[in-house]
Amino acid sequence: MHVLITGGAGFIGSHLCDALLAKGHKLTAIDNLVLGRKENIFHLLGGNDFEFIEEDLLHEKAMRDIFKNGKFDMVYHLAANSDIQKGGKDPMVDYNLTFNTTFHVLQYMKEFGVKKFFFASTSAIYGETYDVLDEDYGPLRPVSNYGAGKLASEAFISAFSLTYQIQTWITRFPNVVGERFTHGVIYDFIHKLQKNPAELVVLGNGEQCKPYVYVKDLVAGILHVVEHATDPYNVYMLGSDTRTKVKEIAAMVIEEMGLEAKIKYTGGDRGWAGDVPEFRYDLSKVNRLGWKAAYTSNESVRLAIQKALGK
Structure with a gap:
């Protein structure tokens, strides 16, 4: 076509x-x-x-x-x-x-x-x-x-x-995460740590939990x-039937960058106005059609971090 x-x-x-x-x-x-x-x-x-x-x-x-x-x-x-x-x-x-x-x-x-x-x-x-x-x-x-x-x-x-x-x-x-992204939590965390390797400021309480x-x-x-x-x-x-917390993403970024940064949370259950703190998907319809994500949410996040860091 x-x-x-x-x-x-x-x-x-x-x-x-x-x-x-x-x-x-x-x-x-x-x-x-x-x-x-x-x-x-x-x-x-x-x-x-x-x-x-x-x-x-x-x-x-x-x-x-x-x-x-x-x-x-x-x-x-x-x-x-x-x-x-x-x-x-x-x-x-x-x-x-x-x-x-x-x-x-x-x-x-x-x-x-x-x-x-x-x-x-x-x-x-x-x-x-x-x-x-x-x-x-x-x-x-x-x-x-x-x-x-x-x-x-x-x-x-x-x-x-x-x-x-x-x-x-x-x-x-x-x-959605991976190479070529221009914004989002992983992108933000990496750039914050590049500016200040000693501390990572995380919006919210880190308990925000979503599928990636x-x-x-x-x-x-x-x-x-x-x-x-x-x-x-x-x-x-479309997506993963597993989820990842923001605090887990922060820990993975720090680990993959080889840092010992401290995490500082701004507090509250969300990062900004319009941010949904938590959601989960029922993927049974697309699974019945024959598709299932190859990576879990945590695997997707870690892979995206590694790709962003050129690993």
Whole structure:
């Protein structure tokens, strides 16, 4: 197929580019390089089956030209504001970069007759709950602007899928870690310790507990869902059925960096406004489809730390 990937130079998007090219697809990757990095896809540039376009999804004329000329068979939409703290400071960030980008892509697909769509969603749509989360859990009450933008996106995707006969796959990610990441707890801890090797300041009480998945594991899950789920509208959770506490991540980073730093907690049950202290996934639906993460949450975290440190 000729596939369009939005956010193709980003952390997850660039790994998806690698995987789709390995399967023989022709790719066009679009990224505005706000969070994405060209070096993530530098090894792909110049290939016969890969094209990179630096463009903003909200630039309608440019995007219509891209869709008109591309004649795409499928869109993988990963472009979004993935920095939840940044979006919490300014609601327009997630309105534009998380929701409005999705709405525009759907409009382009409708206009140019693209009939297959993948959307990268998130656990943040659920909000704050201590229940085990599955695909049918409700009510959905996001507590971050990022989660709200993704949930609004899912609503419009559902409507477009039914109204315009667009076959859709949605996967809801947990915390994703691995090489090429640009933010997140591991990234922050490493950079803090590089500045002050004697002390690591951890936001919250360290008891925040979430599932983490290694990025290549996640990409394998995405492709498995797209290749094996055949309904007109498909929604699946992806991730690990194990979890890791923030204090465990802090200890692993200190250990892997060979330091003896002391950990200082700022207190409270969360790191910032919009941070969900704890969640867990029920992955039985995707397990029945034949996919299970290769790494546990702790294994994913340690592997990501090692990759970030060049080990």
